[in-house]
Amino acid sequence: MKTQLLKHAWLEFRRSPTLTRNIIQTILIGFLALYFVLLMIGMALALRPILEDVMPGQDLLIVTGGFIGYYFVTDLLMRYFVQKFPGLAVKPYLPLPFKKSSLSHYVLFRSLGSFFNFLPLFFLVPFFFKEILPTYPAAALNFALFTIGMVLFNNYLSLGINKYMAARSSWAGIIIVGVMLLFFLDYNGYLPLFDYVKNGMSIIFSSPILSVIPLVLSGGLYLFLHRFFKEELYLEKTQSQQNLMGANLSVDWFDRFGDAGKLMNLELKLILRSKRARAYLITSALFLLSPFYLVMMGEVFMESPYGLLAVGLCLTGMVGINHGQILLSWNSLHFDLLMSRGNTIHDIFKGKYYFLSLACILFFAISIPYVFLHSKILLYSAVMLLYNLGFSLFAYLFLASYTALRVDPNEGGAMSFDGFGIAHYLIMFPIMGLPFLLYLAGSTIGGEIGGLLAIVLPSILMLIFYKSLLNGVVKNFRSHRHKIASAFRK
Amino acid sequence: MIEINNLRKLYNRTEVLNIPQLSFQKGEIIGIVGNNGAGKTTLFSSILDLIQVSAGSITSKGNDVSQTEEWKKYTAAFLDEGFLIGFLKPEEYFEFVGKLHNLTPSTTMEFVQQFETIFNGEILGKKKYIRDLSKGNQKKVGLISALIGNPELVIWDEPFSNLDPSTQLRVRGLIEEHSANKTFLISSHDLNHIAEVCTRIVILDHGNIVKDVLRSEMSKEALVEFFTPA
Numbered sequence: 001m002k003t004q005l006l007k008h009a010w011l012e013f014r015r016s017p018t019l020t021r022n023i024i025q026t027i028l029i030g031f032l033a034l035y036f037v038l039l040m041i042g043m044a045l046a047l048r049p050i051l052e053d054v055m056p057g058q059d060l061l062i063v064t065g066g067f068i069g070y071y072f073v074t075d076l077l078m079r080y081f082v083q084k085f086p087g088l089a090v091k092p093y094l095p096l097p098f099k100k101s102s103l104s105h106y107v108l109f110r111s112l113g114s115f116f117n118f119l120p121l122f123f124l125v126p127f128f129f130k131e132i133l134p135t136y137p138a139a140a141l142n143f144a145l146f147t148i149g150m151v152l153f154n155n156y157l158s159l160g161i162n163k164y165m166a167a168r169s170s171w172a173g174i175i176i177v178g179v180m181l182l183f184f185l186d187y188n189g190y191l192p193l194f195d196y197v198k199n200g201m202s203i204i205f206s207s208p209i210l211s212v213i214p215l216v217l218s219g220g221l222y223l224f225l226h227r228f229f230k231e232e233l234y235l236e237k238t239q240s241q242q243n244l245m246g247a248n249l250s251v252d253w254f255d256r257f258g259d260a261g262k263l264m265n266l267e268l269k270l271i272l273r274s275k276r277a278r279a280y281l282i283t284s285a286l287f288l289l290s291p292f293y294l295v296m297m298g299e300v301f302m303e304s305p306y307g308l309l310a311v312g313l314c315l316t317g318m319v320g321i322n323h324g325q326i327l328l329s330w331n332s333l334h335f336d337l338l339m340s341r342g343n344t345i346h347d348i349f350k351g352k353y354y355f356l357s358l359a360c361i362l363f364f365a366i367s368i369p370y371v372f373l374h375s376k377i378l379l380y381s382a383v384m385l386l387y388n389l390g391f392s393l394f395a396y397l398f399l400a401s402y403t404a405l406r407v408d409p410n411e412g413g414a415m416s417f418d419g420f421g422i423a424h425y426l427i428m429f430p431i432m433g434l435p436f437l438l439y440l441a442g443s444t445i446g447g448e449i450g451g452l453l454a455i456v457l458p459s460i461l462m463l464i465f466y467k468s469l470l471n472g473v474v475k476n477f478r479s480h481r482h483k484i485a486s487a488f489r490k
Numbered sequence: 491m492i493e494i495n496n497l498r499k500l501y502n503r504t505e506v507l508n509i510p511q512l513s514f515q516k517g518e519i520i521g522i523v524g525n526n527g528a529g530k531t532t533l534f535s536s537i538l539d540l541i542q543v544s545a546g547s548i549t550s551k552g553n554d555v556s557q558t559e560e561w562k563k564y565t566a567a568f569l570d571e572g573f574l575i576g577f578l579k580p581e582e583y584f585e586f587v588g589k590l591h592n593l594t595p596s597t598t599m600e601f602v603q604q605f606e607t608i609f610n611g612e613i614l615g616k617k618k619y620i621r622d623l624s625k626g627n628q629k630k631v632g633l634i635s636a637l638i639g640n641p642e643l644v645i646w647d648e649p650f651s652n653l654d655p656s657t658q659l660r661v662r663g664l665i666e667e668h669s670a671n672k673t674f675l676i677s678s679h680d681l682n683h684i685a686e687v688c689t690r691i692v693i694l695d696h697g698n699i700v701k702d703v704l705r706s707e708m709s710k711e712a713l714v715e716f717f718t719p720a
Contacts, residue, residue: 262589266575273577273619336572340538342590342639344559410577410621482542489572 005106024422040122061136065201066194072150079116079158104229111159142211149214156221183292263351274409280322290314291370312384315367319359320392327400329407329419332488346474360388383452390459392431401477404484491516491673497546507532507697519669521688522677528694530677534645566641568632576621580613580631591639605634608660625652646676662687685710
């Protein structure tokens, strides 16, 4: 019986839409996974030479300990936002002669199959055998126990949080701001965070009792969750998150935009109340941290206009890339209503454009304080904001007027790619590459100012022709509307 | 109101609808009956310009529905869940639809509250999203939403299915009550309801109109007889 469950789990994975719907996507996801795996293995092999170079004389185990501590905190955050947990999957088995207890074990066991649990192993295993075991035989066992324990602990903790706390997105903002603050304090030297973590880890690695704590905690969590699921399996399909903070937000001000404004409030509610749309928004918000990466990469990148352009793109363009790309697909479940009642097609596209523009502007406004981190970030994100309003958003509108795929906005999370077709992947290259090319062209003539103007002027030109562009999109959509509407019906 | 001429719809070279001529007048209650695959929903979708017809034309008040969007202002339909917005609460959904017809939220809610007997206390003020409602309650939300904004043409696909017996009768009452200034176009597998509420009955079979009669010309028994397997 139990092997039957595992067999089904395997079939579900093999036949999942992400893997079977289109070949390009499967290959892309494969490459992405391979990239991360190689990155991890590479880090395991190269960490010692790099550290000896950057921090000579430091103890390898202790410094690595600091990084590992950071990793597990980041890992927990990432899981919290991104990891998907098998939940409803057991529903068809409930009326069948399976013991509730085995179903509960099954749910808990399946959660281990996540990529998040395998990824750190690609670093930990080679690193353990190459560096830790030969050099630190005394601490080796502690290191192994602690790291394995942390992987399990993070897995079950985020599973627990996921099942217990519905109010995920309200925490997201607080956590992001918290992390930004910590990074900032650390960077400016107000808070020697890394030293604390480093010292903490070196104490842990020298004590078998401390090292085993995560393992013990995960065991406890497992038992606790097992009991919880056994009792709650009936209620697995809990009510969706009505009491979520902000889920009832409605912006009357949108009504100023007339008929298009009615659809903008709908879009807002869609994002706040649909799992996947929310996850995409949070992913975009995570990119608000990108200036810190720039700073961490060092002077070379900080002073490079291309690095700054990339940061500008991350700050103001991610909502478009994440949410805007599958523009109409978000409405696929109620598209027939939008196509036949009251509003016109023009209203739909106008509402989408205004909504995305406001989102880009909002992201820009949030990132204004980065001017204190680096004086040029503000300028470059303003340039990229114009680029997004003038170019990227229209590219998404045009793409959506040709082709679209069905999406259930409440299914899947940040790592689901339903709704993305080949065209969506291909359009990314010109959209993300164009500003760099424009800058390159402009800067050969007029230096930095010339480069930036080469981006700004065409963007403004596009905005001047906003009306005709929008009409073009609508006209194009009208000739593809039946094909798109029927794709949304499946 | 609606004029259909030489309408044909093919899916992969199989003809699913072929209507040389059909027109609906203002104030009619038209019942479309037919077994599965007769083309009822295809006909409705064509009138709403949701699918591309293979040939022919459909006009609403003289305007081709595939060329203009004016008809969207006075036409309301509920064919299936594709017309509901799952992540909204019923009140928000009603208000949204009301706004599409330029009604203020309070006007819309005032209008909707008169259907409380149909909602049976399970829809308004429940703080549930539509996607979490039962099939029957979703249907109620969809049917009522199609009356908001005083549309001139109301299209309901199988309005009686999934509803409890009392609500089915109440929905029938609704049709009669609102028929004075509206055209109703409904389909159903329930011959009783069709025979008793519709002023005109159109029978479809494999995409063809096999009967198009006034209620006075066809008794309920004759209708049942028509569908009795030989």
